[in-house]
Amino acid sequence: MRREIDLLIENVMILPVVPKGSVIKNGFIAISDGRIKDFGRMEERPNFNAEEVLNGKGMCALPGLINTHTHAPMTLLRGIGDALPLNKWLEEAIWPREAKLTAEDIYWGTMLACLEMIRSGTTCFVDMYLEEDAVARAVLDSGLRAFLSYGMIDLGSEDKREKELRITEGFVRRWHGAGEGRIRCMIAPHATYTCSKELLLASKALADEMNLMLNIHLSETKSEVKKVKELTGMRPVEYLESLRFLSPNVLAAHCVWLSDEEMKILAKRGVSVSHCPSSNAKLGSGIAPVKELISEGVNVSIGTDGCASNDDLDMFEEMRLTCFLQRARLLDPTAIRALDVIEMATINAARAIGMEDEIGSIERGKRADIILVSLKAPRLVPLNDLVSNLVFSSSGNDISTVIVDGKILMKERKVLSMDEEEVLKEASSRSKP
Amino acid sequence: MRREIDLLIENVMILPVVPKGSVIKNGFIAISDGRIKDFGRMEERPNFNAEEVLNGKGMCALPGLINTHTHAPMTLLRGIGDALPLNKWLEEAIWPREAKLTAEDIYWGTMLACLEMIRSGTTCFVDMYLEEDAVARAVLDSGLRAFLSYGMIDLGSEDKREKELRITEGFVRRWHGAGEGRIRCMIAPHATYTCSKELLLASKALADEMNLMLNIHLSETKSEVKKVKELTGMRPVEYLESLRFLSPNVLAAHCVWLSDEEMKILAKRGVSVSHCPSSNAKLGSGIAPVKELISEGVNVSIGTDGCASNDDLDMFEEMRLTCFLQRARLLDPTAIRALDVIEMATINAARAIGMEDEIGSIERGKRADIILVSLKAPRLVPLNDLVSNLVFSSSGNDISTVIVDGKILMKERKVLSMDEEEVLKEASSRSKP
Numbered sequence: 001m002r003r004e005i006d007l008l009i010e011n012v013m014i015l016p017v018v019p020k021g022s023v024i025k026n027g028f029i030a031i032s033d034g035r036i037k038d039f040g041r042m043e044e045r046p047n048f049n050a051e052e053v054l055n056g057k058g059m060c061a062l063p064g065l066i067n068t069h070t071h072a073p074m075t076l077l078r079g080i081g082d083a084l085p086l087n088k089w090l091e092e093a094i095w096p097r098e099a100k101l102t103a104e105d106i107y108w109g110t111m112l113a114c115l116e117m118i119r120s121g122t123t124c125f126v127d128m129y130l131e132e133d134a135v136a137r138a139v140l141d142s143g144l145r146a147f148l149s150y151g152m153i154d155l156g157s158e159d160k161r162e163k164e165l166r167i168t169e170g171f172v173r174r175w176h177g178a179g180e181g182r183i184r185c186m187i188a189p190h191a192t193y194t195c196s197k198e199l200l201l202a203s204k205a206l207a208d209e210m211n212l213m214l215n216i217h218l219s220e221t222k223s224e225v226k227k228v229k230e231l232t233g234m235r236p237v238e239y240l241e242s243l244r245f246l247s248p249n250v251l252a253a254h255c256v257w258l259s260d261e262e263m264k265i266l267a268k269r270g271v272s273v274s275h276c277p278s279s280n281a282k283l284g285s286g287i288a289p290v291k292e293l294i295s296e297g298v299n300v301s302i303g304t305d306g307c308a309s310n311d312d313l314d315m316f317e318e319m320r321l322t323c324f325l326q327r328a329r330l331l332d333p334t335a336i337r338a339l340d341v342i343e344m345a346t347i348n349a350a351r352a353i354g355m356e357d358e359i360g361s362i363e364r365g366k367r368a369d370i371i372l373v374s375l376k377a378p379r380l381v382p383l384n385d386l387v388s389n390l391v392f393s394s395s396g397n398d399i400s401t402v403i404v405d406g407k408i409l410m411k412e413r414k415v416l417s418m419d420e421e422e423v424l425k426e427a428s429s430r431s432k433p
Numbered sequence: 434m435r436r437e438i439d440l441l442i443e444n445v446m447i448l449p450v451v452p453k454g455s456v457i458k459n460g461f462i463a464i465s466d467g468r469i470k471d472f473g474r475m476e477e478r479p480n481f482n483a484e485e486v487l488n489g490k491g492m493c494a495l496p497g498l499i500n501t502h503t504h505a506p507m508t509l510l511r512g513i514g515d516a517l518p519l520n521k522w523l524e525e526a527i528w529p530r531e532a533k534l535t536a537e538d539i540y541w542g543t544m545l546a547c548l549e550m551i552r553s554g555t556t557c558f559v560d561m562y563l564e565e566d567a568v569a570r571a572v573l574d575s576g577l578r579a580f581l582s583y584g585m586i587d588l589g590s591e592d593k594r595e596k597e598l599r600i601t602e603g604f605v606r607r608w609h610g611a612g613e614g615r616i617r618c619m620i621a622p623h624a625t626y627t628c629s630k631e632l633l634l635a636s637k638a639l640a641d642e643m644n645l646m647l648n649i650h651l652s653e654t655k656s657e658v659k660k661v662k663e664l665t666g667m668r669p670v671e672y673l674e675s676l677r678f679l680s681p682n683v684l685a686a687h688c689v690w691l692s693d694e695e696m697k698i699l700a701k702r703g704v705s706v707s708h709c710p711s712s713n714a715k716l717g718s719g720i721a722p723v724k725e726l727i728s729e730g731v732n733v734s735i736g737t738d739g740c741a742s743n744d745d746l747d748m749f750e751e752m753r754l755t756c757f758l759q760r761a762r763l764l765d766p767t768a769i770r771a772l773d774v775i776e777m778a779t780i781n782a783a784r785a786i787g788m789e790d791e792i793g794s795i796e797r798g799k800r801a802d803i804i805l806v807s808l809k810a811p812r813l814v815p816l817n818d819l820v821s822n823l824v825f826s827s828s829g830n831d832i833s834t835v836i837v838d839g840k841i842l843m844k845e846r847k848v849l850s851m852d853e854e855e856v857l858k859e860a861s862s863r864s865k866p
Contacts, residue, residue: 078814079821116811124841222764281757282825286768311825312812317750322713324754329608331655333717334516378549379745379829381511381857382864388512391745393716396812397830424814431815 004050006406007031012056012372014039014432015386016105016362017063017346021339022387029061031368034180034406039362049096053285054411058376059400060386061341063361064123064369065315066349069253069274071129072138073101073353075116077308086221086283098130101240105430107135111418112427114142114311118415120314120396123369123404126251126274126303128188128215128354136175139183143409143417145369147353148175149188149215155201161199165206172210182405184212184353191217192236194228197243204245213249219262220254221285230433237262251352253303256280256288261290267296272352275344277321279305287325291335302341314396315345323391328425338391372401435482439839440464445470445489445805448819449795450496450779454772457818462494464680464801467613467839472795487844491809493819495775496794497556497578497802498748499782502686502707502736504562505571506534506542508549509864510741512720519654519716527741531563539567539865544851545860546746547575551848553747553829556802556837557708559684559736560785561621561648569608572616576842576850578802579609580786582621582648594632598639609653615838617645617786619684624650625669626660630676637678644680646787652695653687654718670695679704683786688711696722700729705727705785708777710754712738720758724768731837735774747829748778756824771824805834814850 014024016039030048038046074094081093101109106129117125124145127135139146148220150171153162168187173201176185187210189195189203197299207214209382219225219236228236237258250271255266255273266273274287293300302322304313319341326335350360359369375383379393402410409417435597441464447457449472461478463471471479472791507527514526523597534542550558557578565583572579584605585597601620609618620643622628622636639684640647652658654670665672670691681703688699688706699706708721726733735751737743753773759768783793792802808816812826842850 002621076815077817078826079816079818082818082821082825085766089766094692112811112814119811230677275671278757281761282758282766284764284768286764287761311821314812321754321757323760324711327717328714328720328758331719333518333522333715333719337516376543378853378857379747381545382509382861383512384510384513384864385512388515388744392515395828395830397828410571420811424809424811428815431817 001048002098005030005032005037005050007052007408008048008050008053009054009056009061012044013060013386013388014062014362015062015342017343017362018363021344029362029370031403031406032259036362036364036366036368038364051193054401056372059374060390061362062371062373063346064371064402064404065121065345066301067117067122067125067304067313067315067354067355068251068301069183069276069305070113070125070127070313070351071306072113072125072127072135073129073306074306075108075112076101076105076109076427078291078311080121080308086285087223089283089309101131103131103134106425107138108430109139109427110135111142111297111423112268113307114138114144115252115415115418115423116313117144117421118142118402118410118417119399119413120316121371121373121399121402122315123371123402125361126186126215129191133174134172135177136183139288141418142180143404143407145182145359145404147184147186147213149186151188151190152203153194154196155194157198161196161202161252164199165202165401167205172212179275180405181343184216185365186213188215191224192239195230200240200243200245204289207249213251215251216253218255219257220253220280222257235259235262237265241265241269249354252425254280254285254288256286257294258289263296263298266293267298267309273301274301274303274352275322276303276305277318277325279309281321287329288341290322291326291330299348300344301352301353302344316395319345319391338387362421368403368406370400370403374400435480438463438470438481438483440485440487440841441481441483442489442494442805443543443865444475446493448493448495448775448823449855450776451794451796453776454674457523462795462803464839467801469797469801470801471794471797473489473606476523476584484839487834489805491578492807493823494795494806495804496779496792497804497835497837498554498778499734499786499793500550500555500558500737500740501684501734501782501785503546503560503746504739505546505558505560505568506539506562507739507741508545508794509534509542509860510765511744513741519718520656520741522712522716534564536564536567539564540571540860541856541863543571544570544575546572546740547577548848548851548853548856550577550836551575551843551850552846553749553830554806554832554835555746555748556793556804556835559648559793561623565604568758569611569616573612575853576837578615578707578792578837580617580619580646584621584623585632585636586623586627586630589629594629594635597632598635599834601639605645609645611661611836619646619648621648624657625672626657626664633676633678640682646684648684649686651685651688653691653713655690658681658690667696668692668695670698674698674702682787687713687721689719690721696726696729696731699726700731705732705734707734707736708755709736709738710751710758712742714754714758716742720762723755724759726765732781732784733777734785735777743791749828752824753777758828771820773830775820801839803836804832807831807833824840
């Protein structure tokens with residue numbers, strides 16, 4: 001008997017990520033109703049009647065990469081204000097331009113980000129920005145999966161606080177679960193130094209009430225730690241702990257400057273970290289203690305941060321840089337291994353957003369968020385070690401095919417879910433100062 | 434009157450590198466007899482009668498990138514032995530496999546390296562390896578420019594020393610100036626811990642006699658410094674200084690572990706450094722004090738090192754990583770600017786190999802070693818800042834066209850100087866353990 005399925009990938013190498021380190025040298029993946037129905041070795045393939053068949057010869061299938069911290073519309077600000085410290089970069093280069101962005105600008109900036117992410121193998125991303133409705137519209141159109149949040153800042157003003165919370169509530173009601181569940185919402189107090197205690201507490205209450213995750217910037221720079229200490233007498237993580245803010249529902253971006261005690265708190269509370277190596281390096285913020293966080297038992301995932309502090313959205317670069325920075329910092333080539341960063345960008349990331357039962361690995365029953373990496377480029381030859389080649393020699397440019405929820409968004413580098421020329425034209429025209 | 438030329442590039446953005454920071458938004462480059470005859474703004478273009486015309490619309494012309502430290506044939510060992518410390522990596526993973534490589538293996542490994550370099554915008558590289566004749570043959574066939582050296586190691590044996598010096602002399606006589614000057618030779622005592630004092634001195638004498646440059650590994654790891662101190666009572670740079678080895682003719686790779694005094698010695702003697710950020714990070718060797726070297730007045734260029742410790746030959750990644758590592762290490766986003774690393778990979782590199790009058794910038798009369806970077810990929814849109822986009826958002830994959838000595842080696846990503854399929858097939862088949 002032949003089983004009816006939507007999509008069959010044949011003759012493909014598979015790195016399922018779970019179980020750790022397993023590789024299928026020549027395999028198949030059967031997809032139906034947006035989920036992975038079956039996968040395994042070619043010689044054990046059942047009979048399928050597939051609507052579409054992809055030949056995966058010379059390619060490796062991986063779970064789609066998950067970028068756990070970005071500000072998608074900032075593609076429009078790519079390259080602006082390099083070589084400025086974080087506060088000047090925000091205050092002089094970024095915020096004045098952001099203030100001028102319209103909802104349509106943000107839509108097209110996000111479309112550009114989605115285009116770039118699809119082309120570099122990211123299938124799901126976590127976003128925090130202004131005008132997040134426009135971001136959501138773009139995600140819906142792009143076919144990607146995303147966790148979206150409106151970044152709330154009150155700077156102590158009660159009026160602003162109420163307004164920010166109302167915006168967030170409205171956004172969540174309009175968008176949570178949209179796109180057949182591709183879009184989910186998070187509650188995002190921007191950071192401990194931009195939000196009052198009241199806003200942090202109200203955010204937590206709202207997240208609990210709506211059963212949503214919290215997304216926050218945390219301990220990004222030395223000066224942030226100093227500022228929070230001046231304001232509260234505590235370091236940022238200690239401060240959040242004192243507010244009972246921390247739980248497994250919290251995704252904390254950056255976490256560069258942590259005391260040993262703070263790492264223990266993050267571990268104890270089950271907080272997940274989004275490590276943003278390029279952004280932290282480019283802005284001179286520092287190198288996060290990723291190795292130590294992992295040793296403490298903290299779940300670490302990886303983010304690109306916004307494109308203006310990176311300046312691209314290629315998760316392969318972030319994976320490689322995570323290895324490089326930890327090894328260079330600790331003078332230890334074993335500090336972080338290649339397979340570790342693939343896990344950070346897939347299954348750890350899924351765990352960080354509470355989706356480890358749905359995405360982050362190639363397993364039967366999970367959503368079919370899958371990328372095919374071509375192994376044919378000269379820089380990937382010879383194939384002495386698949387995982388080394390993926391982490392140290394590949395780039396987003398080697399992605400051939402991208403599948404989200406079982407739908408093909410890019411096939412042999414042709415993006416099917418959007419008009420690439422239109423996106424580039426619109427985004428270019430909207431970046432003018 | 435129309436001037437007869439070989440090649441005209443029109444409608445192209447130009448970053449000539451010299452003078453610093455200048456950009457021509459819409460320009461032309463006229464090439465004849467392998468040299469840049471003229472360049473400038475389109476509206477001031479003289480009348481040319483060109484044998485071939487390239488339309489550079491949507492592209493930026495840069496001087497070809499110069500990789501000042503690699504071991505080209507190590508492409509065959511790509512991905513091998515990750516997460517081992519340098520000594521184990523060499524002794525257990527690399528050397529046993531290198532011992533089995535034949536001259537033909539090395540030829541095809543170098544062809545693969547040349548293919549990868551052409552595809553990522555490198556037009557000239559500095560090499561040190563065994564069987565360097567096979568490397569030279571591949572360079573000749575590939576069309577690239579290269580400075581080649583046979584890496585001498587005597588470990589104190591007089592017999593071995595004489596043999597190594599004879600191999601070097603023979604190699605130089607056969608190859609220096611070959612390919613109409615595209616190939617030049619260097620004298621390469623491998624390192625202070627693998628070469629006797631006698632070999633270091635004989636190398637220097639040979640270089641002086643033959644009017645060649647010296648190429649050496651220097652202060653790569655902490656353990657190397659310890660070893661040399663035990664052997665000589667001095668740190669590596671101090672030791673070379675005591676031997677009167679150091680001069681502007683010395684190109685020293687790595688230079689990760691330097692005392693302040695050693696940096697001053699390098700500056701005083703006019704030694705150029707080849708900074709290898711990926712390799713130093715991946716192997717856990719550390720982060721070189723690039724910012725401090727530059728402040729002391731040392732000429733710093735950039736190398737990929739061999740492909741087994743990187744694991745690719747993409748100079749764009751090395752430029753970006755140079756910025757990232759220095760900024761992260763010093764917590765200073767101004768530590769190294771984007772334009773600084775473009776200079777390191779072009780004009781500084783030309784200076785490092787004594788070729789600053791011939792290559793390293795787009796100037797009238799210089800050799801026509803030019804690359805065209807396509808600015809059309811989504812990750813390069815919008816173009817708010819050309820130099821930021823080149824360093825932080827581009828990769829070798831964005832190179833469209835590569836010209837060496839006025840000859841087009843790659844045109845719109847089609848490599849013309851070699852049979853790409855054949856190279857990939859041969860290199861793959863020769864990488865088997």
